[in-house]
Amino acid sequence: MPKIKHNDHPLVVAKKSKIHGYGCYARTDIKKGKRVMEYVGPLITKKEAAKALDAQNEYIFTLNDKFDIDGSVDYNIARYINHSCDPNCESDIKNDRVWLYTIRDVKEGEELTYNYGYDLEDFEYRTCKCGTTNCIGYMVAEDDFDKVRAMTDLADMAEKKKKRKPKKKKSK
Numbered sequence: 515m516p517k518i519k520h521n522d523h524p525l526v527v528a529k530k531s532k533i534h535g536y537g538c539y540a541r542t543d544i545k546k547g548k549r550v551m552e553y554v555g556p557l558i559t560k561k562e563a564a565k566a567l568d569a570q571n572e573y574i575f576t577l578n579d580k581f582d583i584d585g586s587v588d589y590n591i592a593r594y595i596n597h598s599c600d601p602n603c604e605s606d607i608k609n610d611r612v613w614l615y616t617i618r619d620v621k622e623g624e625e626l627t628y629n630y631g632y633d634l635e636d637f638e639y640r641t642c643k644c645g646t647t648n649c650i651g652y653m654v655a656e657d658d659f660d661k662v663r664a665m666t667d668l669a670d671m672a673e674k675k676k677k678r679k680p681k682k683k684k685s686k
């Protein structure tokens with residue numbers, strides 16, 4: 515885990531999370547519909563993004579048809595926001611900028627989460643530890659929850675040995 519160098523966001527503080535690694539926690543109560551922060555980083559081509567994923571970079575965000583964002587930079591505090599099956603935030607792309615905003619009222623001290631929008635490919639290697647009562651056990655886009663639930667051989671798949679590769683995050 516890289517050192518946090520810019521932990522001075524007015525609304526959130528990054529610290530150890532029960533879900534995974536570091537997480538972003540609300541410093542104060544945040545109302546529903548509030549733009550909390552931007553997911554920032556250099557723009558990279560799809561080719562560069564593919565290379566970054568091969569190199570285990572877990573912070574690539576799909577921006578548009580041409581570019582992705584490499585969010586693995588120190589100044590991108592949003593990279594610490596964890597995935598959840600029942601999140602309190604959502605990502606949204608406006609004018610080629612990615613924003614995280616609250617989809618319900620958030621209490622001071624609550625961990626901020628959003629759904630990373632991962633597709634189903636190799637989902638069985640991305641287990642979810644969000645801990646919500648609605649957790650389906652894997653990190654996938656909400657649209658695919660039903661498909662995942664419908665699969666009966668999850669236990670067998672989890673046994674498969676295959677190299678885990680990071681995925682691009684996507685806005686809804």
Ligand SMILES: [Zn+2]
Nearest residue numbers: 599642644649
């Ligand atoms: Zn979950």
